[in-house]
Amino acid sequence: MVYDSQEAQHVGYACAALSVVILLSRLIISRWRREPLDWSLFLVVLSMVVIIGRIITNNFYLKFGTANDVLHHAQSTDHSDTNRLKTGSILVLLARVLLTAALWLQICLLLLFYSRITAGITWADRLTKISWAAVVLTFIAIVLATFLECRPIDLYWQVDPDPGYCVRAYVQLLIQGVANIVIDLLLLSIAYPLICLRKRSVSEYVSLYSLFALGTFCIVITIIRLVLIFTENSSQTTRSLWASVQMFVSTFVANAPTIYGSLRVVRRKKCSGQQSAPGHAGGELGRPSRPERDSWLKMDEEIALTPTELEARGVLTAPLPPIASYDNIGPVSRTRSLSPIPYAR
Structure with a gap:
C-alpha cells in the first residue's frame, strides 16, 4: 500500500x-x-x-x-x-x-x-x-x-x-x-x-x-x-x-x-515531606552528581562500591564475572545501612 x-x-x-x-x-x-x-x-x-x-x-x-x-x-x-x-x-x-x-x-x-x-x-x-x-x-x-x-x-x-x-x-x-x-x-x-x-x-x-x-x-x-x-x-x-x-x-x-x-x-x-534540593542553576555543562539525578531506578549504593568494600559488608559472596567488575569511583554516602544480599550469578 x-x-x-x-x-x-x-x-x-x-x-x-x-x-x-x-x-x-x-x-x-x-x-x-x-x-x-x-x-x-x-x-x-x-x-x-x-x-x-x-x-x-x-x-x-x-x-x-x-x-x-x-x-x-x-x-x-x-x-x-x-x-x-x-x-x-x-x-x-x-x-x-x-x-x-x-x-x-x-x-x-x-x-x-x-x-x-x-x-x-x-x-x-x-x-x-x-x-x-x-x-x-x-x-x-x-x-x-x-x-x-x-x-x-x-x-x-x-x-x-x-x-x-x-x-x-x-x-x-x-x-x-x-x-x-x-x-x-x-x-x-x-x-x-x-x-x-x-x-x-x-x-x-x-x-x-x-x-x-x-x-x-x-x-x-x-x-x-x-x-x-x-x-x-x-x-x-x-x-x-x-x-x-x-x-x-x-x-x-x-x-x-x-x-x-x-x-x-x-x-x-x-x-516524605521533603523539599527538592535546588541544583546549580548557573552551573557549567557537565555530568551531574548522582544524588541530583535519580532516574528510572533508585540505584543502591552497591553500584558505587569497589569489590573490597562489597566483600567487607558481606554483600559480595562470590567472585564478580568480567561483565560486572567495578572501578573505584571515589567515596560515596554511607547514610543507609545495607543488609547482606548474596550476589546473583
Whole structure:
C-alpha cells in the first residue's frame, strides 16, 4: 500500500507534535526541579529544533513531489513542474539529514542516561566509549551516503533520462537502519550488568525489563520501516510516514525513563515531606552528581562500591564475572545501612 501525501503529512504533524511535547515536558520538569545544566539539556533543546525543522521540510517536499516518485509512482506526483520537483528532491535530502540528526540525538540522550546509571562498572564504561564512537562514525557515514549515493548529485532530481536506482536511496536507508539497530543493541548491552548486579525487588525488575522492552520495540519499528520501504519501492510518502513514526518512538524511548524517574523522585519527596534540593542553576555543562539525578531506578549504593568494600559488608559472596567488575569511583554516602544480599550469578 502506497500512502498518499496527506496521510504522510498528518502522521508527520502528529508524531512531531507528540515528540516536541515529550521533549518540552522533560525540559520543564528539569527546570522545575532546578537540576544542574548539563549536556542532556542542550541535546533536548537541539532535538526540538531539529524535529520542527524536519516537519517544515516534509511539508514542502510532500507538496512539491520528488523525481523518485515521478519515476516509480507517477500516479501520486504531478511531474509537469520540473522546478518544483527539483526543489522537492533537494528538500528530501535535507529532511533525511534532519531525521538522522533527530534519531541520533535521542540515542545520545539514552546513552547519557545509561552511562549515568552504570557509572563505575568497567565493562559498561568500555561499551559506552564504543557506543559514542559508533554514534559519531555512523552519523558521518549516513550523511555522506545521503549526498553521495547519486553521483553527480543532480541525478537526485533528474527525470529524463532515468538516473537509475540511486534515487531510491536504498544504500542510505540500509546504513541508517542497520546502524540504528546495532547502536540500540549496544545500549541494551550497557544496561545488561544491572540485571546481574544483585538480587532485586519485583518493582526494580519491572523497571529494568521495561528498559529492555522499550529498546527492543525501537528495533522492531526500525525493521518494520525498512521492510515497508523496500516493499513500496522507496515511495517517498511511505518513507516520510514511517520516518515520523520511528522518530516519535525513539523520542519516547529516550525520554520516558528520565521523565518517569523525575516524577517518581518528586512524588517520593512529597510523600516524605521533603523539599527538592535546588541544583546549580548557573552551573557549567557537565555530568551531574548522582544524588541530583535519580532516574528510572533508585540505584543502591552497591553500584558505587569497589569489590573490597562489597566483600567487607558481606554483600559480595562470590567472585564478580568480567561483565560486572567495578572501578573505584571515589567515596560515596554511607547514610543507609545495607543488609547482606548474596550476589546473583
